Amino acid sequence: MKDIVRTALGGLLLACAATTVSADDRPSELRIGVFTFLSGPAAAYGMPGRNAAELLIEQINEAGGIDGVPIVPTYVDEAQGTDGVITEFRRLASDRDVMIAALSSANCLALAPVADQLRVPTLMWNCDTHQMFLEDEYEYVYRTNSSTIPEFVSYALYLLETKPDLERVAIINPDYAFGHDAAEIFKETLQTFRPEVEIVAELYPRLGASSYHTEISRLVSARPDVVFSNLWGADLENFVRQAQPRGLFQRSTVVLALGETILQRLGEDLPEGTVVGVLGDGWWQSPTARENPDTQAFVEAYHERYDEYPVFPSFKMANSIMAMKESFERALENSGGTWPSREEFVEAVAGLEMENFTGTLRIREDNDGLVDQIVGVATPADDRPYPVIGEMVRYPADLVTPPVDEDPIAWIRSLDQDFLDQLPKPGSYQ
């Protein structure tokens, strides 16, 4: 009985498979799906990503596309929920060659097995969660950016250097996995090196809450040395605008892990001395970015079109598009000029090592991306009406990312003084 069912269904499957086209011939265009938030509160993060994709793809196409093949993107709104996102992914998979997906970690976790099932090469452009490649192995799924572990370990390391005597720490993060994960990583790192660190308040307002006044009273009354937050988008902007006049920034050192995204928007309202940085290395004014004429051209074109400078989500997106282009070119090289199949493409993504706008990206054997981390302090700029990041440090990806197959939290707990001594110091990245 079992066998009959299997044979019958197998036959059906073969019939379906026969209709899918093999991709040996050079296509007239390279069609890709780009998944990001285009509506709702998360669009504040998603749209800078979309804008970067749009601009960069145009620039690539103007320069002749990928070996003569132009890229044609289709944008998908992740705000429609996980089942809607999967529907779109399955629909697009029938005639798209590569997916750049997605922003939300929950969506990425849901999409990854589907991508493998449908054999669609998928480059995850954001999805920070460190759970991504922890338990599961994928053939077609890669992350072209860093995960929560290096991103938030770096902030703790920076504080350990700049405020070696800190004791009282408060946390205010959004109430979902990203916020809770970041809090755990940050706490573990601090307490590994300074067991006397005490968490005096731990608040998780819901995503999209517009008023933080009660939270601010609680934070101020807890008298913390340091307030850590990975709020983002309008939530972060609201928090800073409400906390600043109420004196939180004068009384404590505030760490805004996604602070770079609001520098241009807040201007002088963001107090000097606030610890800010980017997740990854995607800061448009970093020394590396300034030295690279391509980056500057991209940044100016972005400013010209969207009336603001790119923020780090833009560079996370750019990293993914550039990784896709680079992989195609390598695959073409390997095959001697024949357009690569999906399998040849993912083979080229595996082990990729490349320069991009703001640094380097390496894809390691668990399909995860290795990217440096930049942390610094909001500093007034001479030439701009908003602060820039000063006293910067650039933590090398190899140092702050746990080795493949190691439990990330166990890895954090195993760090010691020798590890600290290897690290570059705040202010060293100039």
Added chain:
Amino acid sequence: MMRITLIAVGLLLAVLLPLAIPWLNFVFIMAVAQGFAALGVVLLLRAGMISIGHAVFLASGAYVTAFLLRQTGITDLGLILLVATLGSGLFGFLIGMFMVRYRAIFFAMLNMAVSMVVFALLAKLYHLTGGTDGVRVATPTVLGAVLDRTVFDSLLLYISLALLVAVGWLVHRYLSSPLGKALEAVHTNEVRLEYLGVSAWGVLLYAYTISAALAGLGGALAAIAVGHVVPELAYWTHSGQLVLIAVLGGIGGVVGPFIGALFFEIVRVVAAGYAAYTWNMIVGLALLGVIFFLPNGLYGLVQRLLKRGGGS
């Protein structure tokens, strides 16, 4: 007779179309899953009660499925669907004991409150539920066989359609039974019903339990098809969507919610695919269009066309 032919043609199309366009396979499974949940909403709507929290039972079915596959050794599709349905039914019975005392807008709001508390719990109990990142749902086995995922997806569609027919027929029987008729009586005149010696509380609790079980079945199917469950399944907007599907399809019969679900899925796919920046607006306008021009929902339209066809 005409209706049965129509249903048969619909089922045949649902089987054949995905052979040509593979992604429709998933859309059809999701439509059936949403349709089951919306059918649950319809049962209550017949009694004049709107639940803006029914997605909580869809979520319970989905999470039971994820839990069974992850924590226990149970991997058989049939058993999972059964346990998820019964589990949600039981959950519905317990919640329903409190709910069915309420009427009108308070029933709606209280359902919403329960669903939001469950939503918050699903997101908070990180170690049990995986928090907002959700839980992976592995591919179940069928009669002991481990199938390739693509084969399994096709099979899942056939099973969903078979369930649609079987469960649909049962619900149809229920609605034509005295207990089902009593539902409408609750809507038109509850006091009179009680004078007849029928307990409105009992009638509604029975309906509430069945509607929760239906939503649970839908949730289990959706969880297996998507391969991942997230707390958003219980969020109030999802419940609102179920009411929307129910009204779109029409509350006159069993087929309505499934037509509504299919219509909704297709509108959403088309809107999201061709107008990624304004898909909310398009769904909204489509909804207004149906409400204003098809007062009996899409099923009403189908019936009208059938009558015209039969008359000529």
Added chain:
Amino acid sequence: MLDLLALLIVDGLADAALIFFVAVGLTLVFSVLRILNVAHGSFYSIGAYVAVSIGMWVVSAGWHPYLTFPALFLSAALVAVALGPFIERYFLRWTYGKSEALQILVTFALFLVFEDLQKLVFGVQAHYEDTPLQLLGVSDIGGIFYLNYQFLLIAMAAVTVILLRLLIRRTMIGKFIVAVVADREIAQTMGINTTRVFVIAFTVGVFLAALGGALASPTSGVAPGLGAEALVLAFAVAAIGGLGQIEGAALAAVIVGLSRAAAIHFAPDFEAVVPYLVMLVVLLIRPYGLFGTVQARRI
């Protein structure tokens, strides 16, 4: 301990003022039109967007900064006049007497349409205009700075409750509204133009929603998603107070505000669910809300 209590009360009341403005329009519209207006969330966020735009314009035109205060009210009035009668006439009037599900869905469809329209006009980034807040400065209470604007909001909420009460009890239109709420058909036979009462009540409801958004905008700004956020909160508060009860909404807002403040100070994990937990408890004890009354059942 006393310090903490003072903190709780100030935080709770400040929060309650914001929550009250979110809910009061919804409850007014429900009391008269018997429609649970999902588009209420849109009016709230549109009010905020318009207030920010007009505020920015006032500032950039170089007018006196204190003019940004009347600008908040002007914005709400503009939104009410532009949208209230139009939506009542072309979308809601048709649904009177139809099923509740249908009415909710019509307003839900409007909400979806407005959601994208706002995005098309104002983009996806947050907007701010905080001149009113800057002008008023801060006060020190027990070592913690509070914005004076927060206290202004508490006063405004109290004034609004009183004004609405006066409007309903002391004016002709108020009496018409009460009559229509009590019995639509009899009111009509008595010669009350119910159509006009509906338009006016709905427009006032839109005004209150937009005013809520406008008053919140100096401290909370406005960004996509604000409408949906405001809406659920409004539902919960209106249900707790008893749908259609203005004073009930005020009391519910105070309860939710204080509970939320207590949660943040003592059990932060529960903060997000506070409005729903309060709603569950209240409705289980008083099925029609705090101030709600049991409606007679038809025979």
